Amino acid sequence: MKLIKLTAVSAAILGSTAAMAADPIVVVDDNDTVAYPVAAPAYQYNQDAGIVRNTTGAVVGTTKTLFNTAINPAAVSAEIGTLGYGANIAWSMNETTELQAGWAGGDVSDIKDDFDVDDINYNIDDADFSNPYLGVQMRPAANWFTVGAGIIVPDNDFEVTASAEGPNFRIDNVDYNSEQVGTLSGTLEHRNDLAPYLTVGFRPNISDKWGVFGEVGAAYMGKADATVRSSNPTQIVRVTGGDEEFVSGAEVARRAERELEDKDWLEWFPIVKVGATYRF
Incomplete structure (x- = not known):
């Protein structure tokens, strides 16, 4: 017994x-x-x-x-930003640290509709984003200032169309007659399966339950795979400022493609987001 x-x-x-x-x-x-x-x-x-x-x-x-x-989480949040529309759930580890799990995505062309690569402006026709993430949100000084870090699992695709500056497409300081090139359009996709990120921001409380937040930072998405096509691939295009006098429309598209893949904006993807939080 x-x-x-x-x-x-x-x-x-x-x-x-x-x-x-x-x-x-x-x-x-x-x-x-x-x-x-x-x-x-x-x-x-x-x-x-x-x-x-x-x-x-x-x-x-x-x-x-x-x-x-x-x-039972400590808080739930809704957000909108460069990674898309999303939400996250947070669990309090202690008074200054929360573990977050969330997702952001959708068609970000509603949020950002273009970007520049050197002298070419690309319109984002469609952007199918999916960015689940897991991270830690810290308040180093135990106040509204925050530092966030974690991992994103990106699956982001862009469809873009190039806009010429004046009568030419300028690629690596060489001008190509835009009328002869026709339309330059293509797709972009990030290569990294995992993307570490870091943000800083603010999270003031506006009541005992509700708060708002804003964050800026970057995620390392790695190089992008690009595919660019010319609507006139066999057309002979006049070149100004380079070593050649004429090239094909398909060659102009290949050069634009290489320039897109070298763009740092795609490798270090900016994170800007705002949102609201409800605490339990």
Whole structure:
């Protein structure tokens, strides 16, 4: 009988991490009294009597507490930015650190509709983004200032069309007659399967439940794979400022493609986002 009671007490001790009391446990077995200098859950321990009354309840109660902590987040947020529209869930590790899991994506052409590569402006016709991420949000000074870091799993595709500056497409300081080249269009896709990111920002609270935030930073997406096509691939195009006098429209597209893949804006993808947070 004593062995059974001692085993039950041991299980209660192992399960008591959610709520601890500092006084020793005393187990009464007939005329024997055994003292154990360990803590027990406050709601299972009778401080006046010094006896654990319900060791089974201690184990079950602790398991429920751990389960509820795991499934109940500290906050949920909605966001919009260069990575797309999204949301995240945060769990508090301590007063200054939160673990975040989220997703941002969608058609970002609604958010950003063009970008420049040297002297060519590219219109974003369509952008199918998917950026699940896992990170840590820290408040180093325990105030509104934040630093975030983590990993993105990017799956981002662009469809773009080039706009000529004046009568020419300028690629690597060489001009190509835009009328002869025709339309330059193409696709872009990031190469990295994992992209580390770093942000700084602010997260002031506007009430006891609601807050807002803004963040800026960058993610290392790696080089981009580009495909650029000319609508006049066999057309002879006049060249101004280079070593050649004429090239084909397809060659102009290949040179634009190489320039796109070398663009740092695609390798170090900027992160700019704003949003709102609800805390539980």
